[in-house]
Amino acid sequence: MKKLTILSGAGISAESGIQTFRDSNGLWENHSVTEVASPQGWRNNRELVLEFYNQRRRQLHEVEPNDAHKLLAELEKYYEVQIITQNIDDLHEKAGSSKVLHLHGELFKSCSCNNKNLIYEQKEDIKIGDKAADGAQLRPFIVWFGEDVPLMKEAARHAKEADIFLVIGTSLQVYPAAGLLQDIKDTCLLIVINPDDSMGYGKRAVVMKETATTGMKILFDKLVNMA
Structure with a gap:
């Protein structure tokens, strides 16, 4: 898998x-x-x-999870899924995702x-x-501004192990989380779902200028076919 x-x-x-x-x-x-x-x-x-x-x-x-949260949870049927989130809410878990790493x-x-x-x-x-x-x-x-992010080492390991790395709902302006892109391997497929394309994700990224829910509805079947 x-x-x-x-x-x-x-x-x-x-x-x-x-x-x-x-x-x-x-x-x-x-x-x-x-x-x-x-x-x-x-x-x-x-x-x-x-x-x-x-x-x-x-x-x-x-509040409740939206369709993007739910579709990410659904992908556990087809992939070994690891979520690394910058969010401090529990919406990924409420949607059914079983492996969620909360950086902040x-x-x-x-x-x-x-x-x-x-x-x-x-x-x-x-x-x-x-x-x-x-x-x-x-x-x-x-984790407040100015404090160490203790789970970064574990997050970097998951980034290095990824066959597909999906960035969703972040413009990668917060470090050290933004540095995770530097950890993915050369053969890893990088996909970005974000309506704001002001950040440079590099030429290798497949960028979808969509909101999280719209982007996931478009991407879901494609990811299933790639599994």
Whole structure:
């Protein structure tokens, strides 16, 4: 069975109604990204950071996977599928995908702010005073700007093993995830589904300037025939 590795980004979740990480002005309710998604922001104002992620967690309860998520899950019948996602939602899992690597963390999890290995399921708000077993304040289980991405080595391995590498819903502007294209082997077929073609994916890429759902509906049968 061929290996299909998928790198997904905000574009696929946006079609389910998930708000993109930032507005077009780069702010969240007049706060910069560093204020709500960085270790410095956490040190300066924990209540603000918690409310930012609490709002996103509440929203996640209200959305469902779209056709792109569901078609990717369906491909497990034909391929060894590994999803690498930059998204912190659980829509891939809800759609039925069984192997999902979350590079930037998971919204429905929390951890100790002193020990990221103390991880908990977190479906409701995190409040000041909510503590982990070590007595430290709980924080979102998210990789913030300026923090290491611990799963990159595993993601790179999946990229190297891929017979087909599918990029969907991301313009590859966030590193180190964008560097995964450098890990795929010469014989790997690279397919990109993204309406914004401002990024250079290289001459070898098959680029589909479509939204995630439209692109997957076009591509699905072709991928099945290639399996």
